[in-house]
Amino acid sequence: MKKMRKDVFNELVQKTLLPDLQISSEYSYDPVIVEASPSNWTCIGVGNYAAVFEHKDYEEWVVKVYSREPELVKKEVWVYEKLGVHPSYSELIHYEQNYLILKKLKGITLYEAVHRGIRIPEQVIKDVNEALDYARMRGLNPYDIHGKNVMMNHNRGYVVDISDFYKTGIDRKWRDLVKAYYKIYMPFFYKYNIHIPYFVLNAVRRGYRIYRKIKRKDILM
Numbered sequence: 055m056k057k058m059r060k061d062v063f064n065e066l067v068q069k070t071l072l073p074d075l076q077i078s079s080e081y082s083y084d085p086v087i088v089e090a091s092p093s094n095w096t097c098i099g100v101g102n103y104a105a106v107f108e109h110k111d112y113e114e115w116v117v118k119v120y121s122r123e124p125e126l127v128k129k130e131v132w133v134y135e136k137l138g139v140h141p142s143y144s145e146l147i148h149y150e151q152n153y154l155i156l157k158k159l160k161g162i163t164l165y166e167a168v169h170r171g172i173r174i175p176e177q178v179i180k181d182v183n184e185a186l187d188y189a190r191m192r193g194l195n196p197y198d199i200h201g202k203n204v205m206m207n208h209n210r211g212y213v214v215d216i217s218d219f220y221k222t223g224i225d226r227k228w229r230d231l232v233k234a235y236y237k238i239y240m241p242f243f244y245k246y247n248i249h250i251p252y253f254v255l256n257a258v259r260r261g262y263r264i265y266r267k268i269k270r271k272d273i274l275m
């Protein structure tokens with residue numbers, strides 16, 4: 055019997071990606087570092103837990119390899135199963151102990167768009183809001199939605215990372231991002247098409263983390 059394309063791809067992951075892959079993570083709050091990756095595979099993104107790769111012959115899928123806490127794979131699988139299929143999200147194709155194969159979302163993250171001075175249309179924000187409402191309707195809790203976990207393509211918005219939707223509690227990142235979009239981004243960055251260097255974006259990311267910590271203490275006190 056002829057092997058299915060996704061099985062061939064999975065074999066390729068195991069034979070050509072994983073053996074030569076070196077990923078390290080220094081701090082849990084900073085993105086993982088890809089030290090070495092084999093030919094034909096390209097790292098298209100990193101998060102605090104995983105690195106994501108594509109193969110030149112399979113542009114419809116990506117592989118999300120966890121660098122630590124492989125039990126998080128199971129949680130992400132659970133979230134995808136609960137989410138079902140929706141046009142603003144990726145889809146789970148296959149998973150193993152420490153990686154997932156996901157449908158590739160085209161486009162760029164909002165973080166990248168801000169850096170490159172590519173305008174983020176309001177429709178992108180609306181699409182994401184709608185997508186997050188859909189997730190809530192499916193019994194999930196949209197969590198950890200920030201500029202690197204949201205993408206845009208042809209003026210439409212997509213949610214690229216749902217791995218924390220199993221968590222409980224309120225995460226204000228997306229709400230704060232939307233506020234900043236209307237108050238700061240639209241009247242200033244959008245209007246004058248300003249590029250922001252990575253070091254400034256990362257400083258904002260760090261500053262936001264500290265600000266949230268202080269706010270949390272305020273609430274507790």
Ligand SMILES: Nc1ncnc2c1ncn2[C@@H]1O[C@H](COP(=O)(O)OP(=O)(O)OP(=O)(O)O)[C@@H](O)[C@H]1O
Pocket residue numbers: 098099100101102103104105106116118144156157158159160163198202203214215216217
């Ligand atoms: N399905 C996908 N299609 C295209 N790009 C993707 C896909 N999944 C992830 N990426 C890219 O890889 C990056 C890292 O993936 P992801 O956000 O899932 O990792 P993470 O470690 O769970 O992140 P976080 O630090 O937000 O928890 C994303 O920001 C995005 O640029």
Ligand SMILES: [Mg+2]
Pocket residue numbers: 100101102202203215
């Ligand atoms: Mg992410």
